Amino acid sequence: MSIQIRNVTKTFGSFRALDDVSADIPTGELVALLGPSGSGKTTLLRLIAGLEDLDPGQGSIRYYEEDITGTPVRKRRVGFVFQHYALFRHMSVFENVAFGLKVLPRDKRPAKPQIKNRVHELLRLVQLDGLAGRFPSQLSGGQRQRVALARALAVEPRVLLLDEPFGALDAKVRAELRQWIRHLHEELRITSVFVTHDQDEAMEIADRVVVMSQGRIEQIGSPAEVYHTPKTAFVVNFLGQVNTFDGRANGRVIEFAGIRVDVADGRDRDGDVRVFVRPHEFELSRTANGTPGLTATILRIYAAGSVARLDLQLTDGRLITAHVPQDRFAALYASNGDRVFASPRRVHVF
Amino acid sequence: MATIARSNPFKRRPGRIPGFGLTLGITLSYLSLIVLIPLLGLFIKTAELTWSEFWGTITDARVLASFKLSLGGSLIAALVNLVFGFIVAWVLVRYSFPGRKIVDALVDLPFAMPTAVSGIALTALYAQNGWLGGPLEGVGIKAAFSRMGVIIALIFIGLPFVVRTLQPALADLEAEIEEAAASLGANRIQTLRRVIIPAVLPAVLTGFALAFARAVGEYGSVVFISGNMPMRTEITPLLIITKLEQFDYAGATAIAVVLLVFSFIMLLSINILQLWSTARSR
Numbered sequence A: 001m002s003i004q005i006r007n008v009t010k011t012f013g014s015f016r017a018l019d020d021v022s023a024d025i026p027t028g029e030l031v032a033l034l035g036p037s038g039s040g041k042t043t044l045l046r047l048i049a050g051l052e053d054l055d056p057g058q059g060s061i062r063y064y065e066e067d068i069t070g071t072p073v074r075k076r077r078v079g080f081v082f083q084h085y086a087l088f089r090h091m092s093v094f095e096n097v098a099f100g101l102k103v104l105p106r107d108k109r110p111a112k113p114q115i116k117n118r119v120h121e122l123l124r125l126v127q128l129d130g131l132a133g134r135f136p137s138q139l140s141g142g143q144r145q146r147v148a149l150a151r152a153l154a155v156e157p158r159v160l161l162l163d164e165p166f167g168a169l170d171a172k173v174r175a176e177l178r179q180w181i182r183h184l185h186e187e188l189r190i191t192s193v194f195v196t197h198d199q200d201e202a203m204e205i206a207d208r209v210v211v212m213s214q215g216r217i218e219q220i221g222s223p224a225e226v227y228h229t230p231k232t233a234f235v236v237n238f239l240g241q242v243n244t245f246d247g248r249a250n251g252r253v254i255e256f257a258g259i260r261v262d263v264a265d266g267r268d269r270d271g272d273v274r275v276f277v278r279p280h281e282f283e284l285s286r287t288a289n290g291t292p293g294l295t296a297t298i299l300r301i302y303a304a305g306s307v308a309r310l311d312l313q314l315t316d317g318r319l320i321t322a323h324v325p326q327d328r329f330a331a332l333y334a335s336n337g338d339r340v341f342a343s344p345r346r347v348h349v350f
Numbered sequence B: 001m002a003t004i005a006r007s008n009p010f011k012r013r014p015g016r017i018p019g020f021g022l023t024l025g026i027t028l029s030y031l032s033l034i035v036l037i038p039l040l041g042l043f044i045k046t047a048e049l050t051w052s053e054f055w056g057t058i059t060d061a062r063v064l065a066s067f068k069l070s071l072g073g074s075l076i077a078a079l080v081n082l083v084f085g086f087i088v089a090w091v092l093v094r095y096s097f098p099g100r101k102i103v104d105a106l107v108d109l110p111f112a113m114p115t116a117v118s119g120i121a122l123t124a125l126y127a128q129n130g131w132l133g134g135p136l137e138g139v140g141i142k143a144a145f146s147r148m149g150v151i152i153a154l155i156f157i158g159l160p161f162v163v164r165t166l167q168p169a170l171a172d173l174e175a176e177i178e179e180a181a182a183s184l185g186a187n188r189i190q191t192l193r194r195v196i197i198p199a200v201l202p203a204v205l206t207g208f209a210l211a212f213a214r215a216v217g218e219y220g221s222v223v224f225i226s227g228n229m230p231m232r233t234e235i236t237p238l239l240i241i242t243k244l245e246q247f248d249y250a251g252a253t254a255i256a257v258v259l260l261v262f263s264f265i266m267l268l269s270i271n272i273l274q275l276w277s278t279a280r281s282r
Helices: A041-049 A093-102 A112-125 A141-153 A171-188 A199-205 A223-228 A233-238 A326-332 B002-007 B020-046 B051-058 B061-094 B100-107 B115-126 B133-138 B147-172 B175-183 B188-217 B220-226 B236-245 B249-281
Strands: A003-012 A015-025 A030-034 A060-063 A078-081 A159-163 A191-196 A208-213 A216-221 A243-251 A253-256 A259-262 A269-277 A282-285 A294-302 A307-314 A319-325 A339-344
Touching: A003 A041, A015 A041, A015 A216, A030 A041, A030 A199, A041 A078, A041 A159, A041 A191, A041 A208, A078 A141, A078 B175, A093 A112, A093 A141, A112 A141, A141 A171, A141 B175, A171 A199, A199 A223, A208 A223, A208 A233, A216 A223, A216 A233, A233 A269, A253 A269, A282 A319, A282 A326, A294 A319, A307 A326, A319 A326, B020 B249, B051 B061, B051 B249, B061 B100, B061 B147, B061 B188, B061 B236, B061 B249, B100 B147, B115 B133, B115 B147, B115 B220, B147 B188, B147 B220, B175 B188, B188 B249, B220 B236, B236 B249
Parallel strands: A030 A191, A030 A208, A078 A159, A159 A191
Antiparallel strands: A003 A015, A003 A060, A208 A216, A243 A253, A243 A269, A253 A259, A282 A339, A294 A307, A294 A339, A307 A319
């Protein structure tokens, strides 16, 4: 079930949480709403769910072709998973998952044996079938979140909405659970939207990422698109580490930190600009090799990991970070205090 | 040492949290002094009566009528408080509105006022010539100097017990579980019945038990508004005082013992019920 969000505005008192937001969420995709806290991502999710009302007359939300702007949450058939699980603590795991079926109107409610089968089927899906009789307080965080997911899936939701689903879990469980959610999504193919402030999480499992800031959408695209071709300074900054410079543009030539580079994106610019270079987009060499490079001294080397991470100090005292593949780093024969040239292979200019 | 620790149940918790022996000792001595010994005295005094004297005292028609009013009235008052106390606690916990702090403080007034003062105030209000008593009389309801007056006074003094017990339990309940229930298709009634009430049931039972216990023993506020008509609006604590004034100490304690046993059974069963409902949620 696709979701269309059209010109949605939401204010809380004088605070504008969402400002004229539009987005399309295609059927069967797993979409991440990514942004820092206060960017409006949770508000947007709650509006899609119907847990929050739109400002009157400000935009619309549709599921496929059906306008559900005024439909209350309980009639929308959404599955909602909360950051802190929101399980019913006086009910067993079984009763939690069965809840959505037991509150159906009598004529739509399945008979008891069917409910039982359905609940066990769902518990098998989330790999908790042995724990049907337990209470939420007897489960770990990861198990609770899977119960919450099974409970949400029980009502056969048209869309599945997850609010920071991994936020309350520790790092290892978090990594496992997000892989598992990805697999589950491939199995079920329910249109799913999840909120996160963790860019790795969004990049790793989403088909499409909606980057948000201050109540507006900065960019929508696949993880590769938003990472490699960011459309705004905010997106470059938010998605991973980046070195920032002040520069001046003159047509297609950008001057910053004492060097000039051509920007090959076909756009002419003039005046003051911000220049961004990601750490892995620097090419390091011991001698000037003709390409424009920043002269720097190595302050510190972090050699452990898949890439070598270097803190560099420029001649004007500024600090930058560069990431170099381990084999390239070994070929440099560099150590602390050595002088190197850092040539940006690629720059992002705004 | 290990064998001693195993054989002596009072030493079962070694080391970790020190002071178990000391605090348990203080607890038992204190409870004995303040609660158990006075209550024991009650039974000893009652034992001065022969069995037939005792039976005669407590099955006297006037005494039986007072038991019925005291226990029945307390039960009704506690039930009324349960319903409205729940709503008051809910409003105070869930919504913020101007004057909330004042409403919150108002709830404690029945705690703080001398009961005689509340009794006089209620009587003035509900008597035939009072602000509320007049209009009620107009529609044929006699509020003061009737059984209803007794119940009104018992409701008044019991309200804070229910509200103050429920407030922390409701505050502990995240608003998210209501949203979860709604997203799963439950309407408001289903959410209240299947999610909210079961989750706060232990607190509901405690509040009910406290309001009931307080009402059974209430004297000061009731005697003014009830009119104290024998067989009709005479509460048990008043009968006890009457006996005391006639220097019939054993008769007074006999009635007290029956009241005590009734209340104890009632509180015990509520506690068991509560244990059962807590066990289900833990």
